[in-house]
Amino acid sequence: MVFDIAEIGDEGLDIxxxxxxxxxxxxxxxxSLSKDVDVSGHLARVGDDIYLKGKVTTExxxxxxxxLDPLTHxxxxxxxxxxxxxxxxxxATGEVGLHASDIDTEVYEGDQIDLTQSVLxxxxxxxxxxxxxSDNCKGMCxxxxxxxxxxxxxxxxxxxxxxxxxxxxxxxNKLK
Numbered sequence: 001m002v003f004d005i006a007e008i009g010d011e012g013l014d015i016x017x018x019x020x021x022x023x024x025x026x027x028x029x030x031x032s033l034s035k036d037v038d039v040s041g042h043l044a045r046v047g048d049d050i051y052l053k054g055k056v057t058t059e060x061x062x063x064x065x066x067x068l069d070p071l072t073h074x075x076x077x078x079x080x081x082x083x084x085x086x087x088x089x090x091x092a093t094g095e096v097g098l099h100a101s102d103i104d105t106e107v108y109e110g111d112q113i114d115l116t117q118s119v120l121x122x123x124x125x126x127x128x129x130x131x132x133x134s135d136n137c138k139g140m141c142x143x144x145x146x147x148x149x150x151x152x153x154x155x156x157x158x159x160x161x162x163x164x165x166x167x168x169x170x171x172x173n174k175l176k
Contacts, residue, residue: 001115003043005050005108012044015054024120030063031127034072039119041079050083050113056122062131066139067147075126081118083108 007013017040021033041054060073082105106117138148146153161169 001039001119002112003115005045005111005113008043008045008050010045012042014042016040019119021058023116024123026120026124028127030068032061033058033123034061035059037119037123039079039115043113048085050108052079052081052083052115052118054079056119058123060123060127062127064133064137065130066132066137067149068140069133069147071131071133073127073131075123077122077126079118079122080104081106081115083113 001017001019003013003015017038019037019039021036024033024037026032035058037056037058039054039056041052044051044053056075056077056079058075060075061070062073063069064071084105084107086107086109106113108114134149136149140147141153141155143155144153
């Protein structure tokens with residue numbers, strides 16, 4: 001996913017390629033790619049700045065937030081990035097000060113841009129905070145771990161009380 005800047009002419013460069021799923025490292029236990037990643041878009045060059053507008057599609061395998069069953073999540077995300085050369089006025093440590101308007105800005109080195117991080121960001125931004133296998137998923141029993149959508153368990157419905165809070169329960173009963 002590395003492109004030479006010289007390949008991007010005045011009219012831009014249309015791109016379309018597929019990347020093997022093992023080329024991306026997703027460091028979340030309950031999230032992995034199940035299909036190769038399809039990327040399409042257009043690279044435009046204005047001076048030394050490169051603009052990417054495109055789309056990424058793939059599928060992720062996630063864990064249900066309630067019952068931990070695996071589920072498939074389709075990714076169809078828009079890509080938008082702005083690649084800029086390093087600022088010659090930046091300090092020698094390589095640290096760059098970013099502003100809120102720089103959220104889609106990436107700094108490139110040399111005569112090439114690498115789209116890997118932009119594509120990975122496009123994938124990860126589609127991951128829901130809470131993913132459910134179904135809207136009516138009942139989750140798991142907190143005591144025995146039985147998946148309540150598949151059946152019931154013999155555990156008591158009364159939640160176990162932290163022994164340190166037992167004194168408050170007794171006080172509550174006295175106030176009744």
